Amino acid sequence: MLELIQQLVNGLSLGAIYALIALGYTMVYGIIKLINFAHGDVMMVGAFVGFFTVTILGTNIFVAMLAAMLVCAILGIIIDRVAYRPLRNSSRIASLITAIGVSFLLEYLTIFLIGPNQKVFPEAAFTVKAYHVAGLSILNKDVFVFVSAVALMLILQYIIKYTKTGKAMRAVSLDMEAAVLMGISVDKTISITFAIGSALAAAAGVMVGVYYNTINPLMGIIPGLKAFVAAVLGGIGIIPGAMVGGFVMGLLETMVSGYGNSLYRDAVAFGVLILILLIKPTGLFGRDTGEKV
Amino acid sequence: MDKVKQNWVRFLLEIALLVGLFTLIQYGITTRILNQYFQINLTSMCINIILAVSLNLINGFTGQLSLGHAGFMAVGAYTAVVLTTKLDYPFVVGLAGACMAAGTAGFVIGVPTLRLRGDYLAIATLALGEIIRVTLQNIDYVNGPAGISGIHKLTNWPWLFSAVVLTVLVVVNLVNSSYGRAIISVREDEIAAELMGINTTKYKVVAFVIGAAFAGLAGALYGHYFYIIKPETFNFMKSFDILVMVVLGGLGSTTGAIIAAVFITVLTAVLQSFPEIRMILYALILIVVMIYRPQGLMGNKEFSRQTLNRIWGGRK
Amino acid sequence: MILLDISKLSKSFGGLSAVLNFNIHMDEHELVGLIGPNGAGKTTVFNLITGVYKPDQGQIMFQGQNLVGMSPHNICVRGVARTFQNIRLFNDLSVLDNVKIACHKQVRYGLLGAILRTPAFFKGEAEIEAEALKFLQVFKLENKKDELAKNLPYGEQRRLEISRALATHPTLLILDEPAAGMNPNETKELMQLIEMVRKEFNLAILLIEHDMSLVMGVCERIYVLDYGQIIAEGLPEEIRNNKQVIEAYLGEEVD
Numbered sequence: 001m002l003e004l005i006q007q008l009v010n011g012l013s014l015g016a017i018y019a020l021i022a023l024g025y026t027m028v029y030g031i032i033k034l035i036n037f038a039h040g041d042v043m044m045v046g047a048f049v050g051f052f053t054v055t056i057l058g059t060n061i062f063v064a065m066l067a068a069m070l071v072c073a074i075l076g077i078i079i080d081r082v083a084y085r086p087l088r089n090s091s092r093i094a095s096l097i098t099a100i101g102v103s104f105l106l107e108y109l110t111i112f113l114i115g116p117n118q119k120v121f122p123e124a125a126f127t128v129k130a131y132h133v134a135g136l137s138i139l140n141k142d143v144f145v146f147v148s149a150v151a152l153m154l155i156l157q158y159i160i161k162y163t164k165t166g167k168a169m170r171a172v173s174l175d176m177e178a179a180v181l182m183g184i185s186v187d188k189t190i191s192i193t194f195a196i197g198s199a200l201a202a203a204a205g206v207m208v209g210v211y212y213n214t215i216n217p218l219m220g221i222i223p224g225l226k227a228f229v230a231a232v233l234g235g236i237g238i239i240p241g242a243m244v245g246g247f248v249m250g251l252l253e254t255m256v257s258g259y260g261n262s263l264y265r266d267a268v269a270f271g272v273l274i275l276i277l278l279i280k281p282t283g284l285f286g287r288d289t290g291e292k293v
Numbered sequence: 294m295d296k297v298k299q300n301w302v303r304f305l306l307e308i309a310l311l312v313g314l315f316t317l318i319q320y321g322i323t324t325r326i327l328n329q330y331f332q333i334n335l336t337s338m339c340i341n342i343i344l345a346v347s348l349n350l351i352n353g354f355t356g357q358l359s360l361g362h363a364g365f366m367a368v369g370a371y372t373a374v375v376l377t378t379k380l381d382y383p384f385v386v387g388l389a390g391a392c393m394a395a396g397t398a399g400f401v402i403g404v405p406t407l408r409l410r411g412d413y414l415a416i417a418t419l420a421l422g423e424i425i426r427v428t429l430q431n432i433d434y435v436n437g438p439a440g441i442s443g444i445h446k447l448t449n450w451p452w453l454f455s456a457v458v459l460t461v462l463v464v465v466n467l468v469n470s471s472y473g474r475a476i477i478s479v480r481e482d483e484i485a486a487e488l489m490g491i492n493t494t495k496y497k498v499v500a501f502v503i504g505a506a507f508a509g510l511a512g513a514l515y516g517h518y519f520y521i522i523k524p525e526t527f528n529f530m531k532s533f534d535i536l537v538m539v540v541l542g543g544l545g546s547t548t549g550a551i552i553a554a555v556f557i558t559v560l561t562a563v564l565q566s567f568p569e570i571r572m573i574l575y576a577l578i579l580i581v582v583m584i585y586r587p588q589g590l591m592g593n594k595e596f597s598r599q600t601l602n603r604i605w606g607g608r609k
Numbered sequence: 610m611i612l613l614d615i616s617k618l619s620k621s622f623g624g625l626s627a628v629l630n631f632n633i634h635m636d637e638h639e640l641v642g643l644i645g646p647n648g649a650g651k652t653t654v655f656n657l658i659t660g661v662y663k664p665d666q667g668q669i670m671f672q673g674q675n676l677v678g679m680s681p682h683n684i685c686v687r688g689v690a691r692t693f694q695n696i697r698l699f700n701d702l703s704v705l706d707n708v709k710i711a712c713h714k715q716v717r718y719g720l721l722g723a724i725l726r727t728p729a730f731f732k733g734e735a736e737i738e739a740e741a742l743k744f745l746q747v748f749k750l751e752n753k754k755d756e757l758a759k760n761l762p763y764g765e766q767r768r769l770e771i772s773r774a775l776a777t778h779p780t781l782l783i784l785d786e787p788a789a790g791m792n793p794n795e796t797k798e799l800m801q802l803i804e805m806v807r808k809e810f811n812l813a814i815l816l817i818e819h820d821m822s823l824v825m826g827v828c829e830r831i832y833v834l835d836y837g838q839i840i841a842e843g844l845p846e847e848i849r850n851n852k853q854v855i856e857a858y859l860g861e862e863v864d
Contacts, residue, residue, distance in 0.1 A: 035412050086584045092412050093358045094583050097540060100360075101579030104533065108572040116569075228416070267427040270420040277417050278405055287623070463724050470723035470730065471709070471716040471737060474702075478710045481699035488659055490685035490714040490777050499720070 002135050007258045008251065013142045013211065015250020016149035020204035021227035022234070022242035022249075023156065024197030030173040030237030031193050033092060034084060037099035039201055040224015041106035042079075046072045046202025047215040048110065051119055061126045065148070065206045069199035076198025077191045085187070103220075110217040118216035121209045145207045152203055153243055156196065160239060169193055173237065226253070226269045232276055235283030244284065315454050322450055332450075336518050338558040339453040340511045343460045345538040345550040347507035350464050352536070353544035354473070355500040356480025357407065358415040361422025362508050362535050364402075367429060367527035369395040369509020370516040374441050375434075377517070384447040388456075388513050395509020396502045398425075403501035407494060422532055429524040440523030441516075448518040456514060460507050465547055467503070476500050480545070537575045540582055543589030552590060611670075612637045612813050613658075613781060618667030620657055627653045628837040631667065637780070640807055640814045642824045644848075645834035646858055651817045652694055654834070655785055659691050660684045672780070686714055690779035692770045694786045694817075700759035704750055704769055707758050708741040711776035715740075741776060747809070748772040748802075764795050768802070775810060782806070784816040788823050800826050825849065833857065 021043055028036045046068040053064040083102050087095045129140045160166035168189045171179040180186055208223065209215045230249040234241025249269065256268050276283065318335070321327035327335070344362065351359045369391035377387040406417045430438045467473050478486035479493045487493050516522045538557050542549030557575075564571040582589055611634055618631040628650045635641050643651050656662045658669055660681035669676040676684050690711075699707050718733040745751040748768045753761065758769060767787060774782060787803070788796045800823055807814055818824045824831065825845045833841040833848060835857040841848055848854055 033412075035416065083580055083584070090587065093356075093415070094587055096358065096412050096415055097536070098580050098583040100533065100536070101576045101583070103576075104572055105576035105580065108569045108576065112569040112573060264427070264431070267424060270424050270427070273420045274417060274424070277409055277413055281409065281413055466724045466726060467720075471713050471718075471733070472720055472723050474706060474710045475713050477702065478699055481702060482697050484661065484681075485693070485697040485699065486710070487681040488661070488685055488691055489711045489773065490682050491710065492680075492682045 003258075006136050007254050009136060009138060009142060010258075011251035011254035012247065013145040013250070014254060015247035016146050017204045017207050017211070017246075018223070018227045018230045018249045019243045019246025020149050020152060020200045020207075021223060022230040022246040023153070023239065024201045025228050025231040026234070026236055026239060026242040027169070027193050027197045029231070030239075031169060031190055032084070032088070032095075034095045034099065035228070036084075036197075037096065038079060038102040038106055039197070040220035040222075040227065041103050042072050042075060042198045042220070043201040043205040043208070043224060044110065044215070044217060044220035045075060045106065046198075046205030047209045047219065048114065048119075048205075048217075049202065050206035050209055051121060051215055055122060061144075061206070061210060065203050068202040068206050072198040072202035072205075073195040076194035080191055080194040085190075107217055107220070114217065116217060118214045118219075121213050121215065126210045141210050145211055148203065148207065152200060156200070156239070159196070165189070165192055222266055222269075226266075229269050229273045229276070232273060232281075232283055235286030238283070238285045241283055241285040311458065315451075318454075319450055334558060334562050335450070336448065336453060336514075337561070338555055339457050340515050341535075341538060341554040341558050342457050342551050343507055343511040343514070344535045345542065345554040346460050346464050346547055347504040347511070348535050349539045349542070349544065349547060349550040350467075350476075350500050350507075351504040352539055353546065353550070354468055354480060355476050355497055356544075357497055357501070358411060359418045359501070359504070360415050360529070360532050360536065361402075361418035361420075361425070362504070363527040363529070363531035364418075364422030364425035365395045365398055365505040365508035366512035366515070366531065367425055367522075367524065368398045368505075368512070370512030370522045370527070371429060371435055371441075372509070373513030374444055374516045374522055377447065378441060378444055384452075384517065387447075387517070388452075388510060391509040391513035392506040393509075395512070396506035398509075399502040399505025400498065403498045403505075407497040407501060419529060419532070422527075423529060426524045426528055429527075438524060440521055440526075442521040444516055444520050444522070446518060446520070448514045453514060456510055460510070461547060461551070463503070463507075468547070472496070472499070477545075534575070537579055541578055541589055543591035546589065546591035549589050549591030610637045611635070612639070612672060613815070614668075614670040615658070616668050616670075618654070618657060618664050618669065620653060620662060620664050626837055628657065628664075630838060631834075632839065633832050633842075635781070635813055635815060638807065638811065638813055640803070640827055640829050641816075642828035642831040643815065643817050643834060644819070644821075644824055644831060645840075647819075649834040649857075650837040651834055652785055653837075655691060655783055655817065658684075658783065659689060685777055685779075688778070688780035689783065690774040690777045690781075691783035692767075692774050692785055692787060694789065696766050696770055698758040698766060698770060698773070700757070702758060703755050704745065704758055704761065705738075705741055705754040707769060708744050708773050708776045709737050711773045712737045712740050714777065744772045744776045747775075763790060767791075767799075771802070771806070775806065779812060781813045781815065782810075784814060784818075786817050786819065788818055788820045791820075793822070796820055796823055799823065803827050 021039065024039050025036060028034055049068040049071045050064040053059055053067045054061065079102055083098050084095060087098060126141060126144070131138045131140065160169065168179070168184045169192070171182065171184055172186055172189045176186055208219065226249055227246065230245035231242045233248060234243070234245030252268065252272070253265060257265050318327070322332060344366065348359065348362045351357055372394035373387035373391040376382045376390045377384060402418070402421050406414055406421070409417055429435060435441055468476070475491045476496050478489070478491055479496055483493050534557070538553040539550055541557070542551070542553030560574070561571060564574070613635040615631060615633050618628055619626070620628045631654060643654065645651055653662065657664050658676065660676065660679055664677060667677070671687060671689060674687065676687070699710065716733055717736065718727065718729040722730045742751055742754065745754055748771065750765060750769060750772065753765065758766065761769060771784070771787065788799050791799060803814065804827060828845060831843065831845055831848045832839055833854045840857060841851045841854050
């Protein structure tokens with residue numbers, strides 16, 4: 001029983017990380033119906049920015065996270081401007097293919113510039129302490145990850161619900177043409193969406209660095225995929241869905257790792273994806289809107 | 294010369310050209326004028342042509358984005374290698390088995406996933422390609438992640454040449470028929486095609502199965518040339534490589550797929566020592582082509598008889 | 610001889626009732642019009658008949674068979690063809706190929722025959738080519754047969770769409786706003802075309818249209834749809850003077 005709760009605790013931090021990344025996927029898909037294949041790699045860039053901020057500038061982890069979020073927000077805007085905006089009126093498949101290209105570009109540029117080897121987050125950035133509560137071992141990095149993630153999600157909810165930007169984002173994802181007619185700058189709103197999504201991914205990247213200690217240029221692929229599955233599970237385009245999906249995927253993975261075969265850990269994500277797509281592609285919270293003929 | 298005679302003359306000329314090409318290269322190989330390095334790249338080129346042409350049938354002509362083509366290649370490779378290495382069947386049985394196994398995999402994967410919408414289908418095929426890889430990694434009979442090694446080098450130029458000719462012939466003949474038109478109509482406007490009496494699901498599956506079968510053939514040829522096959526060889530990166538060829542060549546042009554396959558093989562050989570630069574280049578190719586020339590090199594034009602006529606200022 | 614008998618057809622989208630208790634019938638060779646204000650649900654009815662949507666309730670009896678639940682391509686094979694409100698041609702294909710695709714269901718060689726290039730293939734292709742050309746000739750499009758469909762002027766695109774639909778040898782042809790975007794002259798030509806088509810090809814036609822001159826000019830009977838329900842049915846003269854119909858289009862009279 002205790003073992004189970006321990007697994008749950010671990011699953012929550014992992015889930016929080018997946019949720020943050022999933023939010024980026026879901027927001028971008030919601031607004032321009034694009035699966036941003038490169039999103040996982042933006043997370044990777046965030047992790048590296050955090051790493052360099054800590055090692056070269058010697059700051060603490062919070063500043064590192066902020067720096068990573070800022071850099072990746074800008075990166076997200078640039079990617080959209082350069083690679084996705086020209087294809088706004090093309091088919092979804094064209095955008096998807098381009099996104100795949102951007103993903104590989106980010107990965108191999110990083111390898112080219114920084115080298116393929118993994119880097120280790122210095123102990124000084126975040127000294128790990130364990131708290132023992134009711135027989136469970138809770139690490140302070142679990143707390144850090146979970147609390148930061150929840151804080152960011154709350155901030156996101158606030159932005160979406162109560163600010164003009166958030167309203168614009170909701171409007172554009174519901175009906176782009178109508179939003180234009182209402183005087184909303186669609187391009188700017190899309191850029192902001194990319195910025196926010198990328199910033200969240202960057203935060204997740206730094207958390208991954210703290211949580212697992214090592215980072216490498218190809219670290220975005222698998223978590224990116226799992227976070228994507230999380231977004232689809234919750235209902236792609238639906239923000240609460242991404243949060244729920246992220247936690248579900250995190251818990252599922254810890255369970256499989258803990259009780260099952262860890263060789264199949266990654267395959268579980270693929271399996272979940274196939275199941276969702278075959279049974280209910282619109283996800284847990286999604287509603288099906290047919291194509292107008 | 295009347296039309297029928299004209300067609301016969303052309304047909305014989307084409308046969309002569311093919312025979313000539315085959316003989317020339319075979320001569321070069323037998324007399325070792327064409328060295329080992331050339332032969333390796335020639336083999337890769339042929340395999341890439343088969344992969345690109347078969348993927349183009351699915352992505353280009355049918356308009357269904359499949360990102361798991363390497364998975365079918367894996368199924369074919371493993372089937373053929375198991376048949377020849379473990380069960381001692383002759384090579385031709387291995388090749389046939391590879392096609393059938395990969396085609397069946399195409400059917401099993403295709404039927405449930407081809408009813409998904411465009412981008413969802415793409416992700417599903419990616420996931421299934423990876424599932425194939427992970428499954429192979431966990432099967433002890435084929436040595437899991439270590440793969441099977443010491444495979445006899447049964448692939449030679451006659452086999453490669455025949456396989457390429459077969460693939461191109463089947464795809465071109467299929468596309469230039471009523472069935473080809475049905476397949477293309479699925480790409481152009483799926484709903485309109487349905488309403489004109491085309492069973493779009495059936496034709497998507499047909500294209501998928503045929504494409505998968507040829508990917509299997511390519512895998513079998515690959516396995517019997519490069520000594521070793523491992524699950525890792527057939528990962529998403531491989532599918533990505535094939536995708537780059539098809540996009541570069543032009544989605545919907547068999548000629549383009551062939552030209553791009555040749556080009557990419559050469560590029561890979563040249564950049565052998567710089568794998569990161571190669572990947573960066575591929576990524577840039579994909580992005581630039583999609584944004585600035587989405588129809589690729591050839592668009593959906595083929596290097597057809599009509600084009601030849603126009604170039605040579607032929608008779609009307 | 611009753612060709613089409615639709616009863617109690619209903620369809621709602623997420624709480625919004627698009628079509629409710631829709632009942633119409635058509636005999637062979639009839640030319641029936643379906644009119645109504647924008648958003649009345651006319652195209653939804655067409656989509657229900659051709660199998661693009663599945664109704665929540667009701668039956669669509671066509672030549673004695675219920676079409677509900679059949680896939681769109683099977684419905685086309687049974688003899689129902691249609692055109693679209695926003696033209697849906699195969700844009701990057703030639704005019705001739707567009708029609709040839711519609712001829713595919715009559716193809717007389719198999720997949721293997723195509724790949725192996727058997728004599729049956731060559732014969733079958735020649736047949737399809739001749740058949741497709743024949744349809745183009747009827748619509749005076751044969752000299753544009755190699756043009757890409759997207760390059761045709763609007764009026765010719767509409768003719769091509771009708772030509773393509775006819776190449777599927779339908780018993781019932783459904784036209785969704787065929788006169789959309791046409792000027793009075795083109796509309797008159799279209800009226801003659803529709804008359805010609807009905808006579809030459811011996812079929813029934815069900816059409817949606819907003820252009821009243823067309824509707825009153827060619828239709829033998831008219832149904833009027835408003836908010837997804839039939840509010841009137843009858844001969845053109847009767848419909849023209851029907852108070853409810855006038856109110857639906859123009860609103861109530863102000864005293």
